[in-house]
Amino acid sequence: MGVSIVPTLKVLKPAARFVVVATVGIVAGYFANAAFFPGTRPEQPIAFSHRIHAGDNEIPCLYCHVQARRSISAGVPSVNKCMGCHLEVAANRPQVRLLANYWENREPISWVKVHDLPDFVHFTHKRHVAAGIECQTCHGPVETMEVVSREAPMKMGLCLDCHRKNEVQHGIDCWTCHK
C-alpha cells in the first residue's frame, strides 16, 4: 500500500517534547500526592494524644476500645467514657474543655477514621484479639503517637503475609474476609 505513518510522525515530532514532559509531570504529580498528602495522619476534632493516655499513663487499649474483644469493630470510646476521668482530670486544659463541651451538649464527636478498609472487606477484631495479636501489629506504635497515623499499608498483602506465616485455618480462602 502507499500509506505510511512516517509523514504523521514527522508532523508530530515537535510536540514530542511536550508529550514527554507532560507525561513525566503526570507521573510526578501522582506520586507527589501520594508522598506529601497520603492521608495517613488526618487532623481530628479534638487533639487527643495516645502518647499521654496509652503511653505515659499506660491505659490498656481495651479499656477504651471495649468492643475489640467482642465484636467485629473495635469502635471508639463513647463520650461518657472520656468524661469518666475528665470530669475531674485535667479539666482546665483547652482540649479537655472542648471535650466537655461535646459532653454538655450530648454531641457525638466525629473522629476521622484512620484505618479504613473498603466495604467489601469484612475484618473482625474479635478473632484477632482472641488470637492474641497485639494491637500494635497492624496499628503501629500507637502509644507513642501524638496524632494517630496509619503505619501499616492496610493492603491485602499485609493480611495474607500474616495469615500465611501463622498458618491460619482457611486463612487464604477469599471468603474468609470477602464474604
Added chain:
Amino acid sequence: MANVDRREFLRLVGAGGVGAGAGFMLAESIKHPVEYLIPYPVPPEEFSPGIATWYNSVCGMCPAGCGISVRTREGRAKKIEGNPLHPVNQGRLCALGQAGLQVLYNPDRLTGPMIQNGERGDDAFVKATWEDGLSRTAERLAAARRDGIYVLSQGVRGHLANLFELFMGELGSDRLLHYDFAHPHPLYAANKRFFGEHQLPYYDIRNTRYLLSFGADYLTNWLSPVHHSLGFGHSRQGNDSSSNDGVRGRFVQIEPRMSISGAAADEWIPARPGTEGFLALGIAHHIVADGRYAGDDASLWRTALAGWSSGRVAGLTGVSEGTISRLAREFARAEPGLAIGGGAAGNHTNGVDTLVAVNALNYLVGNIGKAGGVVFNPDPVTGGSAIDRQANYRTMQNLIENARDGNIDVLIVNNTNPAFTLPRASGFREALAAIPTIVSLSSFMDETTLMADVLLPSHTYLEAWGDDMPQPGVGFPVGAISQPVVAPLYNSRSTGDIILGLVGKLGFNEAIPWTSMEDFLKDGWREIYERGSREPGDFDSFWRDVLVSGVWGENARRGGSVVIAPGVIEGMAVSAPRFSGESGEYPFILHAYLSTAMYDGRGANLPWMQELPDPMTSIVYGTWVEMNPATANEMGLADGDLVRVTSEKGSIEAPVVLFPAIMPDVVAMPIGQGHDALGRYARNRGANPIEILAPETESASGNLATSATRVALVATGRRAAPVKTGGESRQLGRGIVQSTGSRSAPAGHSAKLNSIPIIVESAVVESA
C-alpha cells in the same frame, strides 16, 4: 537535545506543570473518601455495635398472628425470622412477613400529623403538631352526636381491641367496626349455625390423612397459611415409619381455578363456581347412603340428604358421578379425613350453606374434637369482643347509607382501606363526601386516608407496643406481646397512644386512667398473669419471660362432647348460586383471588412484593387475566393481548395470560394492584378487580359474594405483555422436576440418566 529557547522552555515548564496538576488530581480522585468514626455520647444499653440484638414480637402483615424474631444491628431492623417458640408458625415465616421490614422503612410513610389544606381528596396536606391534630379531633368528637361517631379499624385483637371498646364506651357510641376484606365471615356464620360456636375451630391439617378443600387456599391466605404449610409439609412427608404408620397425606382441592393449594394437591377438581356446596352434599349423601356413617342420627341424615344423589350433583357441578362417589369413599375411609372450605366457595351467595355442608362432612366422618380433624378453640384470653365487631359487606352498606343520610359526624379510620377493597358499586368513596370530619390513623397515604381531613399516623407494628391472641387459635390459649424492635423512625405514635391522647383531650381519664399503651398493656397482662396460681409479686419476671420468649400459652384445651345445633340436619340445603349479569351478555365468571405478595392490596407498596414473581405465572409488577387456553383460542386471544373486562358495574383492562388449570368459562384476576395512592411502588400500576365486583351478598352472613360477578371480555387490539421472570413453562423432557409413583421410589424406577451414585462423605477419610 535540540535548541530550547526561552519560549520553548516556558512552554515545556507549563506542560510539565499542567501534567503534574493532572496527575495530582488523578491521585486525589481515586482516593477513598474520608469516613468518620462516631461514638455515642452515652452508649445505649440495648446493643453493642457489631453485635446483633434480637427482639421477639408479633407479625402484623396479616391476621394470622405469627410470632417473629427480629434481628437488629445498631438499632436498625435487619431481618425478620419466625419465632421458633410460637406455636402458630414455629420458626417459619411467609414472604409477606419477611417484607415487614419494607413497611417499617418504606419511603412513603406518613412522618407526622397532617391537616388537609385543600379540598377533600387533594394532596394538599400540611404538617401539624400532635397537639393540634389531637385537639382538632377531640373538638369534633366532643361536638358530634353519640351515634354519629364511627370508628372503622383494621381487625385488631388483644388489648388494643379492649382499648377501642373502652374508648367507644366513653364516647357513648357503639359504632366500632373492624373491616378486613379477607375476613372469613361465612366461615364464622357456618360454625355458628352448625355447632353454635362463636370462635373458629382449629383445623388440624398436620395430622390429617386426607384433606378435602372446597376452595380454601389454605397455603396462601386462608386463616393461618404458615401454620397450614407446616401441617401440609408434615402430613406429606413428616410421617416416617416411626410414627403414624408412614401414611402420606392426600390433598384434594375443589375450585374453578387452580390456586397454590390446588397446585400442591394430589388432585385438583374443577367444579362450577357456586356449586361447591352441592358437591359437599353429594359426598355427604354417599357417605351416609353407602353405610359409612353409623351415628344415632343416621336416619335423620339419610332423609335430609336424600335428594343429593351423585347423579343430580354431577349435573349441577360438572363433577362426574364416579368422582363424587370415589371422593366419598376415600374421605370416609381416611381416618381421619378433614374437610375445609373458603375462598370462592365461601364467598358466594350460598357461601354459608356451602360451609355448613362442609361442616357436615367433618361431622359425618367423626373427626370433631380429634387429632387430624376439627378441634374447638377456647375463648381468647382477652380481646374476644373483636369477633363481633368484624364488619361484613352489609354492615359497610349500612355505614355508607348512614353517611349519605348525614348520620355520621366523625369517621376515624385506622389502617384499613375500604376505598380500595370495596367494589365501586358500593358507593363508599362518594359517601365519604357527606361525612364532615374524617380522621385517619393509617401509616400510609392510601386511597381512604387521602380522603381524610386530619392525619394522625400510627407506628408500624415493628415500632409499637401491643399484643395478639391469634384467631383462629391452635386449640389452646396462646398470646404474644408485640414490642417495638426499633425506636420510632418518625413523629408517629402507636395506635393505642393516639387513642389515649384523645382520651386525655376528651377528659375520659377517670374511666381510662392510663397515659401510655405500654402501661395499659402491662396492666392487662397483669390480669393474665394472675389467672394462673402464681405469686402476685413476680409479675415483672413473668412480663420479661413473655417478652424474651415471644409467646405465652396455657394448657387448657376444650373438652366436652360435640353437639350440633338443633334443626341443622333437617335444614341441610344449599341454595342455587346467584350471579350478577346474564350469561349471554357476560359469558365469564370472574374469580378474583388473593395472592401471598399483595394480599388485599397492602403488599403493593412493598418493592420486594412487587418483585416477587407470582408462583403460578411468574409475573411481576402487574395485573393480568387468566384464561383457559382453549377458550382464548376460540376468541382469538393470545398471551399478552390487552382485554377489557366488563361487569354490570364497571370495567378494567388487563393482559390475557393463558392458564391451563382454569375452567373454560371462568377468568381469574389477582387482587392487589390498581392503586391510585399508597406510594410510588403501588400507584398507577395494574388494575383492581374488586372495583368491578357486583354487590351480591350472602343473605345469612351479609358477606360480599366476591365470586358472583359475571364479566365479558373484549379485545382492545392492543398488547401489554406482562413481565415474567419464568421462561418456558413446560419441561420438554428435561427432567428438571422429577416425580416418583409412590412415597418411595420403587426399585429400578430411577431414570438411567440419573444413575450417579450419591456419596455419603464420612468424617474419617481413609488413607489410600
Added chain:
Amino acid sequence: MSILDRFVSGWREFRKDGYYEEFDYAWTMTIDLDRCTGCGACVTACQAENNIPIVGESAIDKGREMQWIRIERYWEGEYPNAKLNFIPMLCQQCDAAPCETVCPVTATYHNQDGLNAQVYNRCIGTRSCAVYCPYTVRYFNFTDHHWDAPLEQQLNPDVTVREKGVMEKCTFCVQRIRQAKDHAKDDGRRRVRDGEVQPACVQSCPSEAMIFGDRKDASSRVSKSMNDERAYRVLGELNTRPSVIYLKKVDADAD
C-alpha cells in the same frame, strides 16, 4: 517433564476425585419437592438477608432479574388434568462447577467448605461464568443499585453491597456460616453443630421443605435426607456434582 506434561499432571491433581474429600465441611442442602408449595418465602427471605437489589420492571423485562433463589414452575398436561410443579432453583454449589473453570481471574473457585465462592472485588464482569452455568443461577449487576431512603437502613452489614459490573449468586448464606464458625470458636474450637446454621431460605420455608447441613457429618439431618430413595440431582447427567439435592415429588396417582 515438558510444559504440557506438567500442565496435564497439575490439572489432574487439581481435579482428581479425592480433591474434594479434603473438605473441612461439606455444606449440602436438600429440597423436598413433595413439600414445596411454591409460596416464595425463600425468595423474599434471601432478598432481605443478602441485600439483593430491586431491579425494577424494565430490567426484569430484559431478563435481568435478581433473585439468588427463584421458584421455577412447570405445567404438565392440559385442562382438566393440568398439574403444576414448583422447584426452587439456586446455586447448586457444584463440586465440579463449570463456572469455576472459565473465570479468567479466578473470582470464582471452590473453597474448603465445598462452596462455590464468588469474590466480588475480584470479578471483572466477563459474564462467562453465567454462560457456563447450566442452571442459570448466576446474576449480573448491570447497573449500580439504589435504595430509596430509608430502605437502605435494612441492608445487612454482614453482606457486601455489590456494584455494577460484578456477578453474584447464592452463597448458602456464607455470612451465617462464618458467624456459626465464629461462635463455635468462641466456645472453644468445637465444630459447628447440625442445625446451628441455616441459610435464610431454609429457615423461612413454611412447609419445612429444605434441610441444610454438613454431609461429612453422617448423623446430620441432611446426610439422612440426601440418601432418601427419592433423592436426585437436577441435570445430574451433566456431572456437575451439585451440593443441592432434590427429593422427587410423589405422584400418588401414578401407576
